[in-house]
Amino acid sequence: MSDDTKTRILDAAERLFADAGIDATSLRAITAEAGANLAAVNYHFGSKEALVGEVYGRRIDPLNRERIDRLQMALRDAGDGVPSLPAIVEAFVAPAMLAMQDPDAGRSFIRLVGRAHTEASADVRRIVFTRFQDVALAFQKALARALPQLDRSTVQARFKFMIGAMAYAMTDPTACAGPSERDVHRSLDRLVRFLVGGLQAPTGEEK
Amino acid sequence: MSDDTKTRILDAAERLFADAGIDATSLRAITAEAGANLAAVNYHFGSKEALVGEVYGRRIDPLNRERIDRLQMALRDAGDGVPSLPAIVEAFVAPAMLAMQDPDAGRSFIRLVGRAHTEASADVRRIVFTRFQDVALAFQKALARALPQLDRSTVQARFKFMIGAMAYAMTDPTACAGPSERDVHRSLDRLVRFLVGGLQAPTGEEK
DNA sequence: GTCTATAGGGGGATAGAC
DNA sequence: GTCTATCCCCCTATAGAC
Numbered sequence: 001m002s003d004d005t006k007t008r009i010l011d012a013a014e015r016l017f018a019d020a021g022i023d024a025t026s027l028r029a030i031t032a033e034a035g036a037n038l039a040a041v042n043y044h045f046g047s048k049e050a051l052v053g054e055v056y057g058r059r060i061d062p063l064n065r066e067r068i069d070r071l072q073m074a075l076r077d078a079g080d081g082v083p084s085l086p087a088i089v090e091a092f093v094a095p096a097m098l099a100m101q102d103p104d105a106g107r108s109f110i111r112l113v114g115r116a117h118t119e120a121s122a123d124v125r126r127i128v129f130t131r132f133q134d135v136a137l138a139f140q141k142a143l144a145r146a147l148p149q150l151d152r153s154t155v156q157a158r159f160k161f162m163i164g165a166m167a168y169a170m171t172d173p174t175a176c177a178g179p180s181e182r183d184v185h186r187s188l189d190r191l192v193r194f195l196v197g198g199l200q201a202p203t204g205e206e207k
Numbered sequence: 208m209s210d211d212t213k214t215r216i217l218d219a220a221e222r223l224f225a226d227a228g229i230d231a232t233s234l235r236a237i238t239a240e241a242g243a244n245l246a247a248v249n250y251h252f253g254s255k256e257a258l259v260g261e262v263y264g265r266r267i268d269p270l271n272r273e274r275i276d277r278l279q280m281a282l283r284d285a286g287d288g289v290p291s292l293p294a295i296v297e298a299f300v301a302p303a304m305l306a307m308q309d310p311d312a313g314r315s316f317i318r319l320v321g322r323a324h325t326e327a328s329a330d331v332r333r334i335v336f337t338r339f340q341d342v343a344l345a346f347q348k349a350l351a352r353a354l355p356q357l358d359r360s361t362v363q364a365r366f367k368f369m370i371g372a373m374a375y376a377m378t379d380p381t382a383c384a385g386p387s388e389r390d391v392h393r394s395l396d397r398l399v400r401f402l403v404g405g406l407q408a409p410t411g412e413e414k
Numbered sequence: 415g416t417c418t419a420t421a422g423g424g425g426g427a428t429a430g431a432c
Numbered sequence: 433g434t435c436t437a438t439c440c441c442c443c444t445a446t447a448g449a450c
Binding site for chain 2: 020021022023024114115117118119121122154157158160161162163164165166167168169171172187189190191193194195196197198199200201202203204
């Protein structure tokens with residue numbers, strides 16, 4: 001049983017951060033929600049910023065590992081040829097979208113991750129960006145292989161559009177409204193089709 | 208000359224909100240930056256929340272009017288036929304992207320607007336959403352006309368993906384790095400092509 | 415490990431002089 | 433309209449008892 005104080009604080013913080021934002025969530029609110037004492041946060045984590053890092057890391061690290069695993073499978077399938085664009089896109093967005101169904105992680109985590117990319121606080125952006133950098137590079141490289149007709153800066157720009165669309169889909173309450181598996185798969189399918197269409201759009205520069 | 212205290216406070220607040228986020232920006236920081244007194248905020252605006260509303264409204268309202276104007280021109284060009292998808296997309300994103308060049312509004316405003324769609328605070332979301340609702344409905348209707356092969360819920364979903372990609376492009380410091388007209392137009396062109404490709408992607412359901 | 419109590423700072427808002 | 437001074441609240445972090 002991992003229902004100890006530390007875990008309850010992480011769960012409460014995750015939920016409150018997702019609802020109201022990080023700045024607006026006080027340690028008092030977190031410990032009250034967790035049924036713990038105010039001092040417990042500093043005892044277990046050291047500071048609010050360290051707590052934020054653990055809230056993100058607990059979920060993001062496995063998520064990013066799954067992205068990399070799926071990407072490597074897609075690249076292995078392609079051998080020396082051009083890898084499948086939908087497979088790459090799905091490797092990137094599916095782990096996040098499917099996590100919506102996870103009753104443990106659940107919706108609040110997804111909104112939190114979605115928001116991570118746009119969070120105002122420079123501290124939070126740094127925390128998330130550090131954990132995301134390797135993933136971003138690997139996917140940009142794979143996208144460049146799958147889209148040989150695009151120059152590098154166009155691939156970078158389109159990769160960012162992809163992050164934006166995904167992040168927004170993740171924070172949108174109606175997009176992840178249904179906890180039903182059916183709804184989640186439909187949302188994922190829609191997102192992948194949209195992104196594939198956008199990524200392989202003509203640039204107006206090829207002959 | 209509108210370089211009065213009220214305007215200076217609005218300018219300073221806009222800049223600081225964009226840099227650090229709204230919650231993290233204190234009235235003390237704003238008045239210091241504006242060269243005004245702390246009490247001036249409550250004298251001119253009544254409260255911090257009212258100031259936030261004016262910071263957004265001052266820029267968003269003209270922006271949304273321009274979107275509607277451009278959309279109506281695109282729809283008029285189409286007559287009774289199917290309107291041009293790129294024209295609709297450009298009507299939506301161009302006013303925001305081109306505002307990056309405006310030396311008056313400038314970059315901080317754009318990042319602020321981009322962030323508005325993903326801002327954590329429920330108060331801020333309400334302020335922005337209220338001013339955005341009419342625009343969203345008009346564009347969803349136009350997109351449905353331009354994409355008759357898509358069902359309504361798919362159009363809604365794709366419209367949200369479009370907002371996400373645009374908002375992220377607006378907050379990304381490298382995307383709006385250059386104050387140069389050339390860079391801005393290239394960013395806009397890339398975004399429009401990506402979005403058009405995504406919006407008209409096949410759904411996998413048509414025969 | 416978990417509590418109470420409090421230090422120490424910063425926040426938004428306001429009263430009242432000028 | 434703009435200032436100073438201040439109220440009162442909530443925050444994070446910590447000290448020290450249990």
